[in-house]
Amino acid sequence: MGAQTSSVVGGVAKETVVGPIIMLGPPGAGKGTQAKLIAQRYEIPQISTGDLLRDNVAHKTDLGLRAQASMDRGDLVPDDLVCDMVALRLQLADCVKGFILDGFPRTVQQASWLDGYLETMRAGKNAAGQAACAPPVVIRLMVEYNNSLQRIVGRRSCPTCGRIYNIYFQPPIVEGICDFDGTPLVSRLDDSEDVVKERLKTYERQTLPLVDYYRAQGRLVEIDGDLPVEDVTARTVQALESRRSP
Ligand code: AP5
Numbered sequence: 403m404g405a406q407t408s409s410v411v412g413g414v415a416k417e418t419v420v421g422p423i424i425m426l427g428p429p430g431a432g433k434g435t436q437a438k439l440i441a442q443r444y445e446i447p448q449i450s451t452g453d454l455l456r457d458n459v460a461h462k463t464d465l466g467l468r469a470q471a472s473m474d475r476g477d478l479v480p481d482d483l484v485c486d487m488v489a490l491r492l493q494l495a496d497c498v499k500g501f502i503l504d505g506f507p508r509t510v511q512q513a514s515w516l517d518g519y520l521e522t523m524r525a526g527k528n529a530a531g532q533a534a535c536a537p538p539v540v541i542r543l544m545v546e547y548n549n550s551l552q553r554i555v556g557r558r559s560c561p562t563c564g565r566i567y568n569i570y571f572q573p574p575i576v577e578g579i580c581d582f583d584g585t586p587l588v589s590r591l592d593d594s595e596d597v598v599k600e601r602l603k604t605y606e607r608q609t610l611p612l613v614d615y616y617r618a619q620g621r622l623v624e625i626d627g628d629l630p631v632e633d634v635t636a637r638t639v640q641a642l643e644s645r646r647s648p
Contacts, residue, residue: 419533420444420500422520423642424507426612427543428605429598430550430557431627432634435566436543437504439635440642447496450504451484453564454491456590473592476600478608481511489519499534508609513616539645540616541638543627547602554598558587572631 423440425433434450441448455473458466465487469479478484488506491497507513516538523535545553556570560580567574567587574581592601616622623641627634 418444418499419530420446420642421533421536422500422538423502424538424540424616425502425504425543426540426609426616427627428545428547428550428609429601430553431543431545432553432631433504433543435631436541436634436638437502438564438566439631440638441502443639444500446500446502447494448502448504449488449491449506451488451506451508452504454487455479455484458487474597476592476597477604478508481509481515484508485512485515485519488516492519492523497534499530503538507612510611510615513612537619537621539623539642540612540621541641542613542616542622542624543634544624545627549628550602551595551598554593555595557593558589560585561588 423446425437427433434448434452437448437450440446455466455469459470459473460466465483468483472479484506488503492501503516507516520535520537524532527535552570553568556568558567558569558574558578559565560567560583562583562585563580565580565582566572567580574587578587579585580587592598613622623638623645625634625637625641629637
């Protein structure tokens, strides 16, 4: 990886420049689950466009009011709204050594916007600054359709700390309660089977073309997302380390 320092935590130098990482995959692929683990490991922020949009909906912001109908149907929110939201988030100081995008980009237009944005950010920066906004490494999690469906239907999350559980695969110790802070777990409103089927169709139609987009640029890493969580994490870390080694 990039710049090194003396302080090492869990095998990763604390100030190592990681750069942008994208998690790509259908609903239920495990993007959020893996993004949280990778973000923790490298001490970079997880930027989930789904979480940011849900937060805006919950607070009834102008963006939330404009996004809600699309989200309820399982459609994508318009590109310009999402790109403006991401641009604001990427300006925060915690992105200084990299970030992990979870659920963005989701259309070729969003990907091309991101490429342009990162290129502009690199201008006039030193080597470490440029590495932090280098062209992203794209981790594609590949999962079987039925696995995606079952994972989503069984998903529960903690509204306080954001931890994700699954009643089939990753249950909490006490049913319905977060292991870490004792908050009752909730299901997402768009996780009903009908809406999930729409989200999966939307993915096939609008997001899958990104696979060719990033493959053509040599930035795509494909990982078997049907494996257990720890195995997916290990393969993702291995891929990131080997892609970024000098
Ligand atoms: P978003 O929140 O991004 O939803 P999504 O892409 O449909 O993805 P999910 O959050 O459902 O799945 P995930 O891959 O993160 O899986 P998770 O780790 O939770 O988007 C929601 C909506 O917002 C969109 O429909 C759209 O309207 C809008 N939106 C968002 N971004 C947008 C954008 N860029 N442009 C336009 N609109 C946008 O895991 C799922 C379950 O499986 C969990 O229960 C977990 O415990 C379990 N699990 C995970 N990994 C494993 C494993 N390896 N083995 C067994 N179980 C596992």
